[in-house]
Amino acid sequence: MNSTIRKKNGDSVFRAITLLFALSILIILLVMAVEMAVESMPSLRKFGWGFISGSDWDAVQGSFAALPYLYGSVVSSILAILLATPLSVGTALFITELAPYKVGAVTASLVELLAAIPSVIYGLWGILVMAPWLQGAVEPFLVKHFGFLPFFRGAPYGVSMLAAVFILMIMIVPIVTSITKEVLTAVPSSQREAAVALGATRWEMIRIAVLPYGRSGILGAVILGLGRAIGETMAVTMVIGNTPQISLSLLSPGYTMPSVIANEFAETTTKLHASALMEIGLILLVVTLFINFMARMLLWSVTRKWKGGVA
């Protein structure tokens, strides 16, 4: 009798403790959101919508507006994901549809190694190797042959929006590739067999059977990659040049939301300055929450469907 009671107690205590630990996820999310919102209040009150439409960032005068940072984040991330998507999908298709099993497995491991390299090392390589190479070879070439376009005008600095786009592309390709690979692996082989049985070539099989089936999952992977690109801090801070300006030219330096936080947050002098940076953080948080929410919804809906579907 006594031992039964103790058993019951043990179980309910265990359940309560583990529940608390599991709930910590929700608590962390909630605390993050509340903390960022509260700390942003002074800046939100003072600047209102002007914060995201103006471009005056002056700590001495106490006037803050974040458009150049928003612009830099949006442009660098979108260009990076546009370049990364075909590469990632191509590689994922190579791994799952084309390569012999062993070759595919090795390729997948190498892609995972790329994903494991820390951001600061990409930045180190970016600033000391890639930026000088861009300045010496790529940017003069672009100016010479494509200088008639507004995107490739001005002096080649090396550290530039272009450098940020390249480094972001290199960094998000592994993530998008490995998630796309997971999605493609989950496409039932009956789909492929049906296409091949109808006489399709391998490419036709991919086009009519594999890609349509994995469409929403691949979209999820791409959106997830976009979220990573927007939140990427160290590598971008090291190569983008950290100049708050809005310029059409990819050769000129820019600035992003995480970069300005990384550079200025430890050295704020006024409450308002800190609050303005917090508001940039809040915008970043809301945007990445939304993006990750969308991406996970897409990926989850795909995996759920497959669990019950054709094996």
Added chain:
Amino acid sequence: MTLRSITVRRASNLAATFLMGGATILVLLPLVIIFYHIVKMGISSINPAFFTNIPQPPGEVGGGMANGIAGSAIMIGMASLAGLPVGIFGAVYLTEYGTGRLATVIRFSADVLSGIPSIITGMVAYSLLVVPMKGFSALAGSFALSLIMVPIVLRTTEEQLKMVPATLREASLALGVPLWRTSIKVTLRSAMTGVITGILLAVARVAGETAPLLFTALGNQFWSKKLNEPMAALPLQIFNFAISPYEDWHRLAWAGALVLVVLMFGLSLAARWLGRAKHS
């Protein structure tokens, strides 16, 4: 679909094959190039002094990153002490009781949380710990790192626990062992290698984190003696030295990068090896 000649179909198949292969080469190329540069630039500065000395001013030889390596180890250790139990036992809850809507919400939130930029975690740790304690500290840095670990460990551990056969647990329960003991002694224990794999991956992930330490641990040119003082960390030193204008410091940064990359690859190889050993 309109009928096309077999030549066109074959040609497009060939073109697609080349494009996929080409994409793969382009994707793997940076891995080779970056690794080549890290080894080439870093290896010459790897010597005993690198692991025993603190950084020297530019122009002086014999500087090392000992304080950064020690600082990283201390902060990762403390973050693990706080973050791992929370993640692991949170996962136990999801496997044992996680059938309802709450569990789904928690799983989904963990996935979303792991996509939040780590610099935001740093800002939150700053306002929760640095401001009240009136100063940057190793404690705040560890706290930020532990927040990053929790969702990663929770999801990987749950995946591993789910693979433990139900029959094992049922056998234990049928013998009258209470659920909580079954959980710890049977489920967790049989999934141990998998759980350790998850832990290694989480440690590898936070070992390279720089952004959340920028305004929590802050970094330190010297040895830190207390946990409530700013503390050096390897990734922070790599960052600060990389953006400095001095050749000497660039060399140190490359050497630090080599150490960090070797550590990362070592951890992920160990994780992979553990994972494979279990399945064979």
